[in-house]
Every structure is written in C-alpha cells, then in structure tokens.
Amino acid sequence: VDSQRIGVVGFSMGGFRAWQLAALSDKVAATAVISWFGTWNGLMQPGNNVLRGQSAFYMLHPGLSGRLDIPDIASIAAPKPMLIYSGGQDKLFPAEAVNDAFAKVHKVWASQNAQDKLETKTWPELGHVFNQQQQDEVFPWLARWLKP
Numbered sequence: 142v143d144s145q146r147i148g149v150v151g152f153s154m155g156g157f158r159a160w161q162l163a164a165l166s167d168k169v170a171a172t173a174v175i176s177w178f179g180t181w182n183g184l185m186q187p188g189n190n191v192l193r194g195q196s197a198f199y200m201l202h203p204g205l206s207g208r209l210d211i212p213d214i215a216s217i218a219a220p221k222p223m224l225i226y227s228g229g230q231d232k233l234f235p236a237e238a239v240n241d242a243f244a245k246v247h248k249v250w251a252s253q254n255a256q257d258k259l260e261t262k263t264w265p266e267l268g269h270v271f272n273q274q275q276q277d278e279v280f281p282w283l284a285r286w287l288k289p
Contacts, residue, residue, distance in 0.1 A: 146170055146287045150279060152271040153177055160225075164217035171222040171286035173279045175271045176234065178225050180210050180245070183238020190233055212245035219246075220255030222286040226275055228267035239263060258286075 149172045151159030156177030163172035184191040205214070215223070225246070227239045243261040250259040260282065264275065271279075 143289075144168060146289065148172070148283045148287045150283065151175065151177070153269065160211075160215040160218070160223070163221060163223060164214050169218070169221065171224075171283055172218065173224040173226075173283055174215075175226045175275060175279070176228060176231060176269050178211065178215070178227060178242050179234045179238030180212065180241045181206055182210075183235055183241055186235060188232075189235075210242075210245070212242040212249075215242075216246050216249035219249045220253035220258055222258040223250075224260040224262075224279060224282050226261075226271075226279070227263045228269055229263050229265035230268040233269055236263065 147168050147170055149159045149162055149169050151157070151173070152175040154177060156174040159172050159174050160178070163169045181191070215225075223246070225243070227234055229236060231239075240263070243263075246259060246261065247256070250256055267275075
C-alpha cells in the first residue's frame with residue numbers, strides 16, 4: 142500500500158465515516174461520500190433517522206454537533222479531493238439539507254483555491270443507493286486523484 146495514495150469510498154453510514162476520516166486523517170488523499178450528507182438542521186425532520194435514535198455521531202464526538210455542522214467538519218479535509226453524491230429521492234437526506242451542505246463545502250474549497258477538487262452531485266431520480274452508474278463515475282474519479 143502506498144501511504145501517499147489512500148482513497149476512501151463510503152456509502153450510507155460508510156459515507157458518514159468517510160467524510161470524518163478525510164477530515165481527521167492526513168493519510169487520506171481523496172474521498173468519495175455517497176448518500177450521507179446534509180446539515181443538522183435540515184436533517185431534523187419528523188421520521189428522519191437523526192430523530193429516531195441515530196446516535197453514532199454523538200457517541201463519537203460528544204458535544205461537537207452543538208458547535209459544528211456536518212459540512213463544517215467535512216470541510217476540515219479541504220483542499221483534498223472530495224466527491225459527494227446524494228439521491229434526490231433519498232428520504233433520509235432531504236434536498237434542502239443536502240443543497241445547503243453542498244453550498245457550505247463549496248465555499249470552503251473555493252477559499253482554498255481548490256474548486257476543481259470538490260465534486261458534488263444530486264442524482265434527481267435516485268434514492269438511498271450506490272448503483273452501478275454512480276460507481277462508474279466514482280471509481281474513475283478516485284483513480285484520477287490517486288494515480289502516481
């Protein structure tokens with residue numbers, strides 16, 4: 142393993158872990174997050190997992206959610222390459238929460254002159270999935286950043 146070319150891909154709760162790992166480890170060179178991104182306020186909707194006892198974030202980082210939002214923490218990874226995909230029909234991650242989070246991370250990568258290293262996309266027709274079409278885009282994107 143080349144320790145200078147470590148990439149992370151995560152879907153759903155794996156995506157949750159991926160953006161945290163990218164933010165907290167200098168060893169991660171590029172990250173792809175699929176179907177786990179939004180703002181805390183945007184996720185606080187009746188029926189959403191955040192209000193149904195989803196507590197991993199709180200257990201890992203007690204008190205942090207009161208000080209920093211999800212995109213704030215993910216942005217610690219800037220200016221490293223990051224791709225974030227969401228499904229427009231994903232009932233766990235409402236479009237407004239995702240769009241607000243995307244706007245926040247874009248501002249941070251722009252402040253680092255690294256706009257070309259951040260890709261965000263909402264797939265309007267998709268729900269909470271990481272399908273073949275998405276994989277066909279994610280893995281070449283990751284390879285582009287990790288090739289020597």
